[in-house]
Each structure stands twice: as C-alpha cells, then as structure tokens.
Amino acid sequence: MKITVSGKEKEYSEGITIKQLIEAENVENPLYVTVTLNDEFIQSSEIETAVIKDGDSIEFLYFMGGGC
Amino acid sequence: MAFTNEQLERYSRHIILKDVGVKGQKKLLEGKVLIIGAGGLGAPAAMYLAAAGVGTIGIADADNVDLSNLQRQVIHTTPDIGKPKVESAKETMQAINPDVNVITYKEFIYSSNIMDIIRDYDFVLDGTDNFPAKFLINDACVMAKIPFCHAGIIRFEGQLMTWVPESDVPCYRCVFKEPPPKDAVPTCRQAGVIGAMAGIIGCLQAMEAIKYLTGAGELLTGKLLIYDALTNDFRKAKIPKDRNCGVCSDNPSITKLIDYEQAACELKK
Numbered sequence: 001m002k003i004t005v006s007g008k009e010k011e012y013s014e015g016i017t018i019k020q021l022i023e024a025e026n027v028e029n030p031l032y033v034t035v036t037l038n039d040e041f042i043q044s045s046e047i048e049t050a051v052i053k054d055g056d057s058i059e060f061l062y063f064m065g066g067g068c
Numbered sequence: 069m070a071f072t073n074e075q076l077e078r079y080s081r082h083i084i085l086k087d088v089g090v091k092g093q094k095k096l097l098e099g100k101v102l103i104i105g106a107g108g109l110g111a112p113a114a115m116y117l118a119a120a121g122v123g124t125i126g127i128a129d130a131d132n133v134d135l136s137n138l139q140r141q142v143i144h145t146t147p148d149i150g151k152p153k154v155e156s157a158k159e160t161m162q163a164i165n166p167d168v169n170v171i172t173y174k175e176f177i178y179s180s181n182i183m184d185i186i187r188d189y190d191f192v193l194d195g196t197d198n199f200p201a202k203f204l205i206n207d208a209c210v211m212a213k214i215p216f217c218h219a220g221i222i223r224f225e226g227q228l229m230t231w232v233p234e235s236d237v238p239c240y241r242c243v244f245k246e247p248p249p250k251d252a253v254p255t256c257r258q259a260g261v262i263g264a265m266a267g268i269i270g271c272l273q274a275m276e277a278i279k280y281l282t283g284a285g286e287l288l289t290g291k292l293l294i295y296d297a298l299t300n301d302f303r304k305a306k307i308p309k310d311r312n313c314g315v316c317s318d319n320p321s322i323t324k325l326i327d328y329e330q331a332a333c334e335l336k337k
C-alpha cells in the first residue's frame with residue numbers, strides 16, 4: 001500500500017501499526033515525538049494498536065528546543 | 069502621524085508594496101514586538117524588525133555575548149564579547165534604524181516576571197533555547213491572549229508555528245504536551261546547529277510579526293512549518309487543535325504558569 005510519511009510517498013505492507021512504522025523509519029527519540037495520522041493526533045496509548053491504511057498520511061513532529 | 073521625508077525614503081520599498089503601503093508602514097511604526105532571547109533566532113529577527121521600522125521592540129535576555137555565539141548571532145560582533153546581549157542588540161538595532169524605540173530586559177523569564185513583560189506587546193517572538201522557556205511563553209501568551217510565534221532549530225533543521233487568540237487555533241502545547249525530561253532531547257549546544265539556520269528561521273519569525281502587524285497575507289496558524297536544509301524541504305504539517313489541551317482548551321487544567329526545571333544549553337550558572 002502507498003502511504004505518505006512526513007510528506008513523502010512510501011510503500012509499506014498492509015497492517016503495519018504506527019509503532020512498527022516508527023521503528024521502520026528509525027524515528028529519533030520516539031518517546032518524545034508527536035504523531036499525527038491524517039491530521040489528527042495519535043495518543044501515546046494508541047501507538048501500538050493504530051493500524052495504518054492505504055492512502056494514510058503520517059507526520060512525525062519533533063521537539064526542537066534550540067534558538068540560542 | 070505624518071511621515072517625514074526621511075521616513076518616506078527609508079521605507080519606500082515597503083510603501084510601494086500593495087499589501088503594505090503607507091497604511092501598513094504606519095501600523096509597523098505603531099507596532100510593538102517583544103523578542104525573547106537575543107540569540108540565534110532573536111538576532112536576525114531583531115535586525116529585520118528594526119530595519120522594517122517596527123516602532124517599539126522589546127528584547128529580553130540575561131546572558132552576555134560569548135565567543136561561541138558569534139557563529140550565528142549576527143546582531144553581536146567580536147568587540148561585543150562580554151557585553152550584555154540586550155545592550156549589544158540595542159546598539160545594532162539603533163544603528164540600523166534610530167526610529168525604533170528598543171526596550172531591554174536583562175533577565176531570564178520566569179512565571180513571576182513574564183506577564184509583566186509581555187503585557188504591553190502586540191506580538192511575541194520565542195527565540196529561546198530551552199523547553200521550560202518555550203512552554204512558559206506559550207502558556208503566558210495563551211493566558212494573556214497575546215499572539216506569538218514559536219520557533220526551534222537544531223542541526224540542519226528548523227520549525228515554526230504561530231498562535232493567535234482564536235478558538236480553533238492550536239497552541240504549542242496542543243502539539244507537545246509537556247517539556248521532555250532533561251537531556252532526553254538534544255539541545256543545540258549538544259547537537260550543534262548551522263548558523264544560517266538561525267538566520268532563516270529567525271527571519272521567518274520576523275515575517276510572521278510583520279504580517280500580523282500589517283494584516284498582509286495569512287499567518288502560520290494551524291500548521292507547523294518544518295525546514296530541512298539538507299533536503300531543501302520546506303513543509304507545512306497540519307496541526308489539529310487538541311480539544312483537551314492543558315492550556316488553550318475550553319476547560320484548561322493549567323491555570324497557573326509553571327517554572328519547569330531548566331535544561332537549556334545556555335543556562336550555565
């Protein structure tokens with residue numbers, strides 16, 4: 001299936017969960033990343049269970065604390 | 069307020085713009101913007117806002133200029149090392165444009181002083197380098213209903229979002245519930261940052277302030293702009309409003325400002 005991960009179209013197999021996608025995408029500091037699925041927040045309690053479907057769009061939003 | 073001939077000439081490239089004009093320039097001259105942090109982000113923002121003729125610019129920072137700042141904090145120069153950053157910034161801003169009234173706050177922001185500092189401003193720029201300050205600025209601006217622009221930078225990446233007091237606009241806390249534990253997420257001191265990144269993102273913050281004051285175009289609300297310099301990607305991720313947000317929801321659980329433990333790159337003392 002085709003999904004959009006942080007704006008880029010990617011090919012993943014059906015049934016993948018958000019947690020599996022986080023691992024496959026090597027997301028840095030996964031505990032501190034905000035995830036949206038089709039522009040809605042995914043709660044941390046849903047990360048293991050939420051299944052991604054064909055055409056879905058996922059964003060990983062990272063903490064960026066610098067400014068100095 | 070009538071423009072002097074010198075002002076007409078100084079701001080001629082603004083005045084000729086359909087979306088600014090004499091009216092917009094007047095709004096800039098009457099505008100009040102507070103920049104919290106006279107560092108990487110605050111430096112270009114302060115310089116461009118001063119050049120643009122934003123009439124009152126507040127700048128808050130407790131630090132002195134350090135040699136390691138000069139790779140990106142272009143408002144300070146080598147002879148400024150050791151000087152309070154707010155003083156060095158003020159000198160540069162007034163040299164660029166003597167029209168501008170620069171108000172300095174040589175202090176760190178806490179729950180105890182932030183409300184008094186932000187109160188008189190139309191728009192706030194978050195140019196701080198740590199999460200306790202970023203959450204404090206978000207919460208204070210949401211509570212005081214003062215529009216602000218968040219930004220963060222690290223390595224070759226930057227992010228930016230604007231908040232205004234409208235019911236459907238998400239705040240920083242809608243996206244990030246609370247500060248990460250100390251050392252859980254690297255700071256730019258630990259991970260580094262390209263100086264030009266501060267320039268790009270700080271200028272985008274200045275642009276948000278200018279658009280807010282003049283009313284030109286649309287603000288970066290409901291979106292997080294993410295810039296990756298390595299891939300040249302400028303993207304806007306859509307941000308929903310968290311109806312259970314601790315601070316901007318209808319029934320906020322956070323009603324008092326919080327001083328989180330400081331985990332900043334610059335807070336050495």
Ligand SMILES: [Zn+2]
Nearest residue numbers: 239242313316
């Ligand atoms: Zn919120």
